[in-house]
Amino acid sequence: MAEAHPRLGLITAQFWAGLSPVWVAIFSPVLVATFSPDLGPVYGPNGGSSLVQPMHQIRVASARVQALFNPTEGHLQWAQLKESIFAAWIDVLQRDFYASIPRYRDHGFVNLLTGIWTAVSSFSVSPLFFFLCLGYFAPGCLTQDPACVSPPPLNGTPIFPDDVDKIQLALNLEYLEAEFFLNGALGYGLDGVAPEIAQGGPPPIGGKKANLDRLTHQIIEEFGYEEVGHLRAIKSTVGGFPRPLIDISSKNFATIFDNAFEKPLSPPFDPYISSVNYLLASYVIPYVGLVAYVGTNPNINGYVSKRLLAGLLGVEAGQDAVIRALLYKRADELVLPYKRTVAEFTARVSDLRNRLANCGIKDKGLFVPLQLGAENKTTSNILSSNADSLSYARTPAEILRTVYGTGDESKLGGFFPEGGSGSIARGFLKTP
Template identity: 60%
Template sequence: MATPSTLCCAILLFLFPLQFMATTTPSCPGDCEPIDADDNDRFHFAQNLEFLEAEFFLHGALGKGLDAFEPELAKGGPPPIGGRRANLDYLTRRIIEEFGYQEIGHNREIVRRTGGIPRPLIDISSQNFAKLFDKAAGYNLDPPFDPYEDPIKYMLAVYAIPYVGLNGYVGTTPCLKRFSSKQLVAGLLGVEAGQDAVTREWLYKKGDEKVEPYDITVVEFTNMISGLRNELGKCGIKDEGLIVPKELGAENRTTSNVLSADPNSLSYPRTPQEILRIVYSTGNEHRPGGFFPKGANGRIAREYLYNDQLRGL
């Protein structure tokens, strides 16, 4: 029969590992954290994409951006380039308007909890999207792609944006140290995933339609965009269009791909350098361009920039 002292030791030995597990944070995988960064740095990096989404959605739905609602969130950063009201039907406009308001809330909460960053220079002009879609197609579309022209083109442009932010939140979650940070990223990720799902479902319903005036269907455009992001990201397949080969479908049983996910139907993660390669459209985290012609803001993004004149911003 166990003595009281023996029993006490056994209980302590049992409880010690539980206490250890409860008070330690899983380490971040090396390929997920190329530079040292604290939780605030990670949210500041993510805020670049929240700014991009806010400006594109608000301008597309309402013809005005963040400065018309809560200009203080921009912290003196420059207004975006080329945003304008899109030619949308009533339902699509309501969806995008809601997305825009959600992004105001995301930026507000990041600023409240972490101090935030100045809004970087953001290019949401039709010319920038035209270059992106030319690169995705592999040739110059004629006429140039204009996301503000009609609902299908606008939603294809939306397809090109929020999913990268979703990947970023999935990738950064294991690296966060504070419980409050994990709580915040869970809230942000839930809405970003919802926006992506709504966008993909909207496009899925129109999958076989030709995007006028091009001889390219909606599904084909999504495959092109996803393929380009994989190419720019340089880390394998982490992005998939609306129709995929069965070997990429859920449980290898379907070609339908309303939600993009890995072989176990888990969301794909992306690291900061992958995201910069994609949103810069250069395939190089050190060379800005694309949606951020002067580079993204915050310590993580700035440490990647090759231009010394930009490092101090």
């Protein structure tokens, strides 16, 4: 990335030196909140538009600033700068300000700042105001290569109203994964890592630190933190709900594996007792999220919604692939004291999920008959996929049947003793 013109830095410094502290106090937090690079597109509580399209205009226009510097004469061509940049900036400040600062969204300060910007934008844009903006963003925004910014989509709607409930359903699964992975690696979950994410929801049942080897611990801890990011991303985009009651106890997993083998295991399966047990328990969870996202994808319409879903699906698929690969390496290992191989455990769990979802075969263990392998040429099934090696998809009803462990989206149990949250999950209940 090219550096900002040295004369720009000098003039900006001179400007800040003479700027009234009152104006610094007014503009500084607003500009940082509005244009901070770590803020992605967000969904306003009243369906406000996203910053993606206007921010693209800003970056493309700003990238031309370098060409407008005249090194030999040492001056800026004001008319061109104002025309190319400020139209986009003022558009953002007036039209998208509310959605651009989620960190202030729930505070009355928003109203004050919005009023300030409305007043400011009613005046002509002066070189002085331009320098104010450059003082913050010259190092990055003004030197952004347009090729690094995706063009505005043809569909100009960031998030369709119908997208919200569909994406929020996934919060249930993300809460489940976050609590299971964080507790397994650290001995505590969201309440110890990011309590604001839980929004005061009830603590999970039975979570505890697992007896993991160093490699497995490192992987599971990373997965846990990734789930925290997923929860934050979903909530900052489409909103959300408090953590539902989640059961990740040894007793619940013992029931799952008893059902998988269609008889009680003795002693009851304990996911926290060893690395291999924990990986087998992990095999139960992320794949459900993966097929849920694949199933949701065709029904999502907003371009911000699609970007969020694609990002979630990519990491979810990666987590499932890592877990399956680690188990594949131990496929022939006996799981003690049951004298059943790791491969058989995975096959049993996959069969159970197919039975619970009750919509055909969309899940397979680590090994399959040759006719079900990739291009009918392999019996390994490290990545579960269909005849075209594409991920399977499941509907919301199938997902809830599976995580409830009841085979009925209206009958609660399993990981969610009180049911999942959100409009879709609650809508399936016979008595909401």
